[in-house]
Amino acid sequence: MPIIGYWLSNTFQKMGKNLYWFMLAEVDSKNNTCFRSRWYIDKRIVVLFTILMCPVILFCATYMLVFGIFPGISYPKALAKDVPEVNIHRALVYSMSPNTTANIVPHSNLHRDLSPHSFKIVCYYNFPGSKNSLQVENLQASLCTHISVAFASISNNSIYLEKSQIDTVQKLVNLKSLNKNLKILVSVGGAGNDGEFPKMVLNHANRKSFIRSVIEYVKEYNIDGVDLDWEFPNEDQEHDKMQKVHFTQLLSEFRKSIEHQPNHPFLLTVAVAAPDFIVQNSYDVSYMNEYVDFVNLMSYDYHYFTKETPFTGYNSPLYASENERYYLATLNINYSANYWNMMGMDRKKIVIGLPTYGHSFRLMNPKNNGLYAPASGYGKLGALGFVDYPVVCQFLNTNRVTPVFDMDTKSSYASKYYEWISFDNQQSLTYKAEYIRDNGFGGAMVYSLNSDDWKGACKQGEFPLVESVRKVLEAGKVDVEEKLVGR
Template sequence: MLPRHFFIVISLSFLVQSLPKVHLTLVNRKHSFYVVNLQDASIESSDNSSSEAENLTTSKPVTDNLSVVNITEHNDHDPTVSATSLSLEAGKNFTRSLMCYYNIPRLNDRPYAVFPEALNVSLCTHLVVCCAKVVNLTLQPNDLNDIQFYSRIVRLKQVNPKLKILLSLESINDDTGQSFVQMISTNSTRQRFLQSAINTLNQHGFDGIEVSWRFPCFEGPIEQRQLFVDFLHEFRDYINSNHNGSSMLLTAAVSARKEIIDIAYHDIPALARYLDYISLMSYDYHKFAWDTPLLGPNSPLFHMKNEIAMLRTLNVQWSANYWYQNGMPASKIIVGIPSYGRSYTLMNRKNHDYYDLAKGLGVTGDKGYVTFPEICEFLMRPNVTKVYNNVTAELYAYEGAEWISFENEQSSKAKASWILRSGFGGVALKDLNSDDAYRQCTKPNRTGPHISFPIARAIYESLYS
């Protein structure tokens, strides 16, 4: 049994050992930046792994009314995990995927619900529909009203005939996850579930399923990690035997954090045999918590120069390469890019750099989760300062005590370009609903052409242009 406190103790031990050095380096880091104006920076590609971070950004004059700065930080990337040092089996002609995650709308969605007909699925190769759960060893919708959306979602194939639509199975949708744990615990319970799952997928016209277990043996016995492998093995066999080796897809959403990867996924080569893809949850590396009340980027591309110890693993590059190095083919690694942001409340309004103190979640959003329209509206405030960091390939903005880490077209292009150059399988956009941006944040008539999905479009252009 490995309780959640186990990981807190490990994190705190790293932090305590490193506190003197952390304080010194973070103070010094504030003087390592130079500031230039920036608006809609272009992306420069480079085959030189030693200058990967430096070549992500160029600068142009400011053309909006925001106070905007560009923070450029030179980095000392470990060449053993640099983008161009991977011996990629897929080569340059691999198939690139853009997996768009779509949450079935609820009446209380913020700021507005996004219905299936409003989605621009021409930007996506896959659409992953959230969510389903385990009920009495069967696959059931998370909400009874979800079923009425299934046919509307599947009809999107008329717009994009090549679109693959998957249903996401979440382990935590029953609040405790016990129904999922019960289902996966024995061969007989798994077989009963598999029959139900295949029938449901066929009935509604889905092309596959994504399994999202958060996380094997994280709050359960160590045996759960082998149960996860067994479950996927049997799922793959069941698909092959009932579909004659058809194109029904089996994927899994997996952690991007080292302390979870090492414990939850002990046999990554086996996962590679049974899964078509993994969707790497390379986001939420930093969000406010009582035990880590520090500002941080939600989905940093690279580690920053003075990050030390465990902090150096909290970035997209490290996570994707770690999965590859441990046996997952690069072509099967779909790297997550979030379209949402994370908000904090500053402890001191004058201290707004990464790793400065926060005293709580931000006011903007829902429990720190901020959708793109909410970010857009925040940026329209008169005294907002927006900062882009070319190493994290991410932005943050602040006004008063409110601080938000977020993505835009520029940052998502930087990440997608790196994913493309590195030879990974593509991008998992989390979530398409949150990328629901409207022209100049206007609220009236928020339907049809007013929906632009700028992050999805920026990623698409980076992957396929």
Template sequence: MDGAAPSNISISRSEFNIVCYYTLAISGQPHPALLDPYLCTHIIVGFAQVKNSTISPNYDNETKVYSRVIGLKLLNPSLKVLLSVGGPSDIGGFETVVLSDQSRTKFVNDSLCFIEKYGFDGLDIDWEFPSWPISQPQQRKNFTLLLKEFSDAIKRSNHSILLTVAVAAPEAIILQSYDVAEMAKYVDFVNLMAYDFHMYTDVLPVTGPNSPLFSRPADAGYMKTLNTNWSAYEWISLGMPKEKLVVGVPTFGHSFTLVNEDNNGWNAPAAGYGKIGSQGFVTYSDACLFISRPSTTHVFDDDYKVPYAFSGQEWISYENDESVLMKAYYIKENRFGGVMIFSLNVDDYRGNCNGQQFSLTRKISNILSMS
């Protein structure tokens, strides 16, 4: 890729952050050479782990990938590249980090050295989740202390290092895990994981939308909170400034196996994950192939503002052009801090769906890049 910006992407950025995760743990990831340096304002490379209160890459060649992604800044000097530590598979790492003054200091100092060594622009902390599922108020408090101590160390370093946090969307986790108003003092922004609201579980074996923008009139009680709009405004009501709230949009979906193929709408009984994707996790490319089948019916819900599709007993909730555009306009009109896209890996990076690489991300980026 040469240094010229693609003709359909404006490199004159507005105030919105366009934060894109690029995850090394997902198989079939696009090579860094396929990444468009003008598509996102920030690329977050994930996920390194935490071992003995210090950052530990997962793979032997992981640091080489770091260098290649950071090298995109030679083409677009305004691009910021951060490292994400933790992730959904992190067990115990941050629990150990926050235990004491000494372990927090070690993590902060070692992390700053790691960031500077490889040339990252900042650190994204993805702890899923402090003080959850078992309430541990001291752990919640110590997590906030970690952010404060990291922020203070950045100021002392006189370097322009970003500190961000990936945060939960469900009400119960928000209230138990985070002191939102205090966090807001120390982070540059938070990345709201506004997805995985519904997936197949033994506890709730019914179909549902992965990332609904709004609720439906039929939703009641707790179910009325399981949507992007409710979660975003819950964070704001608890003290996170709008400009620091970066709203997540997935490029993946979830699959289900219907109990009865004739009962195929929302809340239809499901027997398990679908055959599409891996353990119910569906990439956008998977979704495109599924909806292209002559036997597949696809429906766009005007309340949730997301589509679903089914064929026989196979059922998926996913994102399409219409749903991500609605989310992009929603973020823009509500003046949030921007969008977080999870992830470049599971967007259609080969361009198989419509001939355009990273097509969902590109549509979002185009909207939020326009002044």
């Protein structure tokens, strides 16, 4: 220690002398007098400067890393490219809070048939984009009972697929050689891709042309059905207030066409909204029940950041939380499914939607990070707030974050500093699949295969979310078969 003290003392004396000579050089430079200044080449000064600055540099680097100055480290985005950006329309419409005071969860016994039946697992599959996106070759033929490929469009009142999309459909149909019970459907429309529906349903001639084109696809490509995803009939009432009626007429005419060609039967399904105010505005539910094979209830996107809803919330809660009242108490799977049943849809025809993606929010205050915490925008994760499950896993692992599981709503969320994510995992989807099984609904619809962990990056196996749903409903199917044999 005395040696170090002596060295520091000597060094500071040296610095003082050199600074003195440097100042003299500056002062006498006006008199053209040149003094020799050596302060800047002294090695001991350089060493001392380095010793003093290292802690400062390390502190700054650590601070920037921890507080997310480098988003690529704390907020991975690389795997979120396949999130369909058109889904933002549905999420925004769901966030429109109507003037309602509903706070009673419907528990109707209408169509409450709990007799044994096989549960459907309807999986939406988005057409692949880049080579890194989910390809048909990566799919498992036994994972789902139905695969609905999305999305075909409407052109000149006819269903339309590009050649690359037709190639994908044909590959999907070939999966039936591995699973003879697998059904392949083509979904038409989708949020942001359904602009031709109003024109097509407007009159009988247009509807007939569309139905004829679907029948041609069924025959030519050996598909098993069509799924109509119009989001949503009667949304814009300024142009045509009769869209709700015209859509029901389309379904009726579809059913008649199916009955008139017994050699080429096909399934008719509809992707439908979950919030009750859209259901009332868009659908004649009791009539639909007569015409469709089943409906795919889009029971997700209940909470999403908008300027009108600047707070966190669960993407797809099973139940309302104990503090939710009025309209907020209706934004959950239990309310929506029972509401559809109460309005006249057979319970076995209600296939409940479960998401494999989550929603991210940017908190206004990191310390206020619970449910309904104030948010200022989308989170950094994903695209427009939509986050694939592998990205969620990477975020949790990178930041060593433990998710919070809400037993009231059977939903998960996680937060770190300003980032807040609502998502489903194996635990939450197991609860929801058990709900579907125990309440006698038709099955589960999963949106989508593309946003599940199909590469196994989460180290939970391939397609872990869909697999967790399948295990529960497959177990229910075994129970059904045993009951049928016992009769």
